[in-house]
Amino acid sequence: MENELFDLLEAKNQMIYRIIDLSKYENEWLEVQKIANELSLNERSIQRYIHYLEEITEEFNASSKNTVEITYSKFKGLRLESNPGTINELKTFIIYSDETVKLLIEMCLIKTKTTKQYSEENFISMYSVKKSLDKISLLLAKFNLSINRSNLSFCGEEKNIRVFTYMFLWAVFKNDSWPFSYISEDKILQSVDIFFEEAGIQTTKIHKKQMLFMSAVCLMRNKKKYFIESHENWDDYVNIGALRNDSFISQEINNYQVYNDNEIYFILLVVQMQYRMFKSDTIKERILLYHEKKQTDVYRLTEAVMKNFQEEFFEIPEERKDVFFTYCFCAHLYCKVFPGIEFDINGQNIKNGKNFSNNLIFRLENFIEAIDFQTDILQEKVFLSKIYAAIFSHFKSPNSYDPRIIIGIDSEFPFLVRENLKVNLKRKFSDTFNLSVVESESGVEDILVTTMPSLYDSREHVCTIDYPLKERDYLFLEAELNKLQDSLNEHSIQQVS
Structure with missing residues (x-):
């Protein structure tokens, strides 16, 4: 969902977000020319975006207990100084300061009224709201959902609305404060802790927080009277009769006053979809035996x-x-x-x-x-x-099913340097390509790595290197490997067809 969230942002917010990402990989100064090259923009445009980033950072520092120090010099470039956690907080601040994201957050938290009221209360033109809704609609379509533009609500199956709401709010707020203002985080946390303890599941803090968010979304929409519809076969997937006799389940039903069977089916089905839940032999046996029986x-x-x-x-x-x-x-x-x-x-x-x-x-x-x-x-x-x-x-x-690509090495390097180069290339690319790295003596290689390209003027796929390889050497070689693999794969698939 992070990529989709990025696509919702206004162009200027996308640019400063990417500039922050680039700065993470620089120890000192990030040159304006390098930013311009990475973002395919001229230097004057980059300077404008940096000034906008300075304004956003100033707003962030004024509202946050942690701060980011930003320094810009025309000749040196840009430098951001803070701990990695605070930099992530700045990125989150940029995200939910964006008009489109802000609107979608309000819709997910069921805080919106009519389009006109939203426009007036937030001092945004109707045209800007419509523009935001157009972008949101493209994302919702991936969940088979749409928008009721008169009251800014979601249209579609309730189960899809809930899973979208969970994924979106998780992507925005997972590193931020609890967004569900009228649902107690502590109360749900207590229930989740008891569930994992009784099930005998050791879980991480992230997995626990994910369950908190999904539970909160279900409770929020249930309290607002958006109920899960009945679906065929759900009673075959969840043994609701046996679960109602479980003291923990019955207690939680009473705690949260969720008495509708469809709500219980949905929550327990979502639990069954998560592989980590099957680390509990008790839960695994209960789920799989019931499905097998049915x-x-x-x-x-x-x-x-x-x-x-x-x-x-x-x-x-x-x-x-x-x-x-x-x-x-x-x-x-x-x-x-x-x-x-x-x-x-x-x-x-x-x-x-x-x-x-x-x-x-x-x-x-x-x-x-x-x-x-x-x-x-x-x-x-x-x-x-x-x-x-x-x-x-x-x-x-x-x-395993990719055509093997042979990389040949021809260089004046000593034997052990050549051997280390073979190992490094295999380690770097073996997860992506089906590789064999050899000396080029036999002449059967598909790609040649050499220190003397003048000897191979007529050859395709020749990569000039020095040792040790720099990042640009790896990038160039990867580009050649990709081109060759695409060609070989196309031929291979045609043969199988």
Whole structure:
């Protein structure tokens, strides 16, 4: 969701946000010329953005207990001085000072009235509000949602509204203060602590805070009388009768006065979608045994995927089959409850991820199409292919099906320097490419790394280096590898097709 949040920002806020990010990688001064090159702008424009950043930083320092010291010199450049935590606070300040983000926060927290009232109370023109709503609509479409522009509310299924609200508010406020003004953070924290303790789950502070946010979103919308609709099969996924007899569950129902069964189904389904919950043998057994007893489509599909995967790709080690099954189960349940949504339960845009090779994704999409199982879950082919790719890469290299690229080295370096260079190149690129690094004696290499390019004037894919390699050497070599891999992959996929 962070990338989508960035896209909502006004252009000037995007620029100063990126300038802050660039400054993190500089120990001293960040030169204006370097900023201009990175952002593809002229130096005069960069100077204007730096002056705007100075104004924002001054506002931030006036309202925060921590401060950021900003220094700008025409000849030296820009320097930001503070601890990393405060720099993140400054970035958050920029985000929710943005007009579009501010409006969406109000909508998520159900604080808006009519469009006209919002415009007048915030001294914003109706045109600016409309412009913000246009950008928000593009994001909401990824959750199958839209906007009622007369009263600035969300339109669509309540379950989708809740998962969007959670992901967005988490992205904005996870490093900031509690945004739910009329819901007690301490009270929910106490409930979450008891839940994890009774379930026997050791969890991190971040995971605990995520559960706080999701619980708060559900309570907030329930109290405002936005209720979860009834959905087919949910009673097969959650044993609500047995859970009502659980002392903790019944106590929490009374504490929060959430008596609607659909609300309870939804909260418990979201719990089932999170792999970390299956670290508790008690919870895992309770969930999976009930799905097995009911022979749900989620459970039976997971069995089919596990069986077919081993026949198509490789045998999963016995001691790791539990990981495979539960991870797939969570993904299948998520696709069933939230079809057509591009984001996983943690707010990561799965469909736009570029972490896996085209060859692997192509094979996994074909694998999904070949599964002989009737369920609407399999319609989420793009989403599931990325999930299965993540599982695949847990056991094997994600580049297993990529054509091998041979890097040849021809240099006057001593033997051990050449050997170290081979190791460094493998270490740097083996997660992204299917590589072999050799001496260029045989002449079979696809890419040549050399200190004497004059000997190879007629060759393609020649990278000139010195040792030790600098960052620009790695960047140049990576660009050549990408070009070559794209060409080889296209040919490979055409052959398979």
